Amino acid sequence: MDQAVRELSYAQAIQEAMAIAMETDERVFLMGEDIGVYGGAFQVTGDLVERFGADRVIDTPISELGGAGVAVGAAVTGLRPIFEFQFSDFATLAMEQIVNQAAKMRYMLGGAVSVPVVMRFPAGSGTGAAAQHSQSLEAWLGHVPGLKVIQPSTPYDAKGMLLAAVADPDPVMIFEHKLLYKTKGPVPEGYYTVPIGKAAIRREGRDLTIVATSIMVHKALDAAKTLEAEGIDVEVVDLRTIRPMDKETVIESVKKTSRLLCVYEGVKTLGVGAEVSAMIAESEAFDFLDAPIVRLGGAETPIPYNPELEKATVPQVPDILAAARSLATGSR
Amino acid sequence: MTVAQAKTKDLPAGANLPFIYREYSAERLKQALHKMYLIRQFEEGAEESYTRGLIHGTMHLSIGQEASAMGICMPLTNDDQITSTHRGHGHCIAKGAEVSKMFAEFFGKTTGYCRGRGGSMHIADVTTGNLGANGIVGGGIPIAVGAALTAKRLKSDRVVISFFGDGANNEGAFHEALNMASLWKLPVIFVCENNGYGMSTSMARSTAVPNVADRAAAYAMPGVIVDGNVLSEVAEASHEAVRRARAGEGPTLIESKTYRHRGHSKSDRNRYRTKEEIEDWMTNRDPIVRYENELMEFGIIDQAGVEAIREAVAKEIADGIEFAKASPSPEIRNLERYVYTETV
Known part of the structure; x- marks a missing residue:
């Protein structure tokens, strides 16, 4: 069946991917700061809380370390969390859980568990937000065996790679450049994936x-x-x-x-x-x-x-x- | 034997018995002693193997804290989960792990629980609900909250225990995790095993409140203090917390006050505490001696029964060490296995 192709923004494409993931898999849920009624700092989650409820679009306290740890714990015990950092810079507050726990848990336990957590990081400069809200820290996480780190550049890839990340058994870190959120491109309706690890x-x-x-x-x-x-x-x-x-x-x-x-x-x-x-x-x-x-x-x-x-x-x-x-x- | 039988047949009539003697059969009470000995002798065996150069790295022994690990785990089922700490051998055994696979892990062998990749500090047995010891102080606390979120979302009856030490109560992860657990009424129990020192730094020198349990008030959950060297007290607090958690009433913070007889790790020169202090805890407050005396006093076990347990445990330990020694080491060519999930 042909899937209709529309012009969507990068942010809309991500939102659509998260909606599809939640529709097709009960285990998928979203966590992050102000992602509920506020719709996320960059309106990526938008109105998803109205469709899926506050139990699946969870507003966390401003607790990046704890929140990331909760996502890791949920992932390792059978859920599929998508954790949104409000800004990628705030990964610095959660490096313990990302680097010591999510990335290493499978290895430390000799393969007894997998950690299928997805973390999303709005990244990059160009918004006038200065030194603590504009960094590109993907190389930090790229240095850590156990993580997968992706940087989709188009709406098509943003949707397909996010769906691939949700289906992936291992922790996937997605760096989304903030200036890309409003850029538009063709995006097919429905489910498709774009493979992680392919240029x-x-x-x-x-x-x-x-x-x-x-x-x-x-x-x-x-x-x-x-x-x-x-x-x-x-x-x-x-x-x-x-x-x-x-x-x-x-x-x-x-x-x-x-x-x-x-x-x-x-x-x-x-x-x-x-x-x-x-x-x-x-x-x-x-x-x-x-x-x-x-x-x-x-x-x-x-x-x-x-x-x-x-x-x-x-x-x-x-x-x-x-x-x-x-x-x-x-x-x- | 049922609880009723234990009360009427084996125990003195009219005794005002501590919690566990009202709750558990004589058989289970004897099993608890067996496991406490297993924890003690496992760690003594590991220590000896380390001294003999059979185990490398370091290890953190919980000798003196056995009642804490055992008491907390008594009301748990195999389906319930725990996150543990660098001082986690006791938790692992109390939750149901086999000592042979633990020794194999310490020896770095493929038959170990972590196939030789984790060692003492990352010992885990997910088949009995142990999600793993953790080398990062406080690292397991938010993970336990996440596991409890899963339990609530999947509407399982499971509860999750997060063990941590007094040192962890000054980590941000502790505060963030307790807040979220209480906010979302999650079935998780926070167990602080307060052995008085975070490495060398005492509670008095590190913590602004006298009791870790005092901090529960800030997160609107019960904060319960127990003598961590009295099995019944620990088990009673755990029972009530588990009941609360299963009933959807949210988390509890239990502070189990205890003491480690050994140093922090193998590098410890014990300069921050006195010989007299250590001596006092070892001779007057040993949790195994106390529990064993209680069992004998109540007529649940006699000297011969205790001897039988000790001998059985000693054999289990000796067999475990032999199993570990005879097991194969991982092959270098498999170094990068388990970094990512293998897709077939």
Whole structure:
């Protein structure tokens, strides 16, 4: 049966995924701060409390550590919680439960349990909320064996990957860039999944590979259009999952284009791009490189309040253009 | 033997008996002594194996706290669940685990409860409802609340116990978890085994209230203090808390005041407490000695019966250690197994 395709926003797509998950599986429920009548700080849960009731759309106290622990305990005993952090920055309050408990419980118990918890993290800068509400901490969690960490960039993926996360037996951390919530795209009705651990080639090209995450995928695609007019043919790889990373897709792309630019919003040092670069340097793709790998990441600073400073903190389209031009024309 | 028979046949008529003698059969009371000895001898066996270099790492012994673990678990069924602590061997045994698989775990073998991946600090047996010991102080408390949320949502009759020490009562997780459990009237029981010291730091030096149970008032739940070295007192408090939880009346905080005879872990030089203090608890308040004397006083067991229990336990321990020694170690090639759920 064909599923009708509509234009939905990224936030609507997530909401639809959560509704479908709750309709089809009694074990699924939502927890988080102000996700009930308020509808969530970014209106992602919206009116779900009216459809599913306060027992399945649970407003928690402002207790990130305890709330995350409750979600872990519920998951390990047979439920399928989706826990919303109001801002990804607040993961810092719950790192104990995420890193020591959710990620390690299966391993510590020798495989006796699984922890099918989903945690959602509104992330990223660009909202003027300054240093404690704008971070991109996905690399922190990407460093932890036992977790899966995803960053969907489109409404289609946001819905399909969330449904894949709910069906996944292990803890899945979803980083949702706040500036993506209002972006629109085609989303089929009904149930479908997008696999965790598979990157997507958003644009094929011959001259240069840009590996980007989350909102940077869109900036890379914008840049690619301009570069096309200049005769530079860019391939854009949307990483989508940072743990486990789809090495194969990235390696194949770099073998084809011989040039790699990594673009990500998290702090550059020890970030997602560092891992992608090192992975390529260790792979057979290294011999295909015609120029050093270039990374564009977040500046080595907290996110500032001033809008011009804030923009300057993370890679923008002109930064990508400049880096791509230099990379495409340079050689070893 | 029924409770009524125990009362009429085995016990002195008209005795004003403590709770457990009114509640349990003589058989179950003897089993409780058996398990308390099993906990004690398991830990002594583990300690000896550690000293002989057969077990590596570290361990936290609960010798002296056996009545606390046993008393709390007496009213529980196999379906009820617990979260435990770094000092969790007693909880694991009291909830029903087999000592042979525990020894195997301590020896790092594939036959251990955690297939050699967890060791002493993460000992668990989900088949008897033990969701695991925890290396993080207070780490298991919110998890227990989550398990209780599952019990309530699935309308099972299950209750969840969260064991923790006095040190955990100053962790944020404790406060956040108690608040949510009370707010949502969840079937969970918080059991603080207050052995007087969080590592070296005493309650007086770490905690602004004299009793951990005082903190229950802040979360609108009963706070009950019991002598953790008197089995009947602990079991009675647990019974009432379990009844409340199963009836949907919400959580209880039980503070079981007890003492660990050994140091915090194997690195402890015991500089923060006096020899006299330790001596006093060991000679005058040992929970096993107290319980055993009570059983003999009430005519439930005689010296020969006690000897039989000790011998049976000693054999169980010796067999457990032999099982652990003879078991295979995990293969290095399986290092990354169990990080994620294997999909077939």
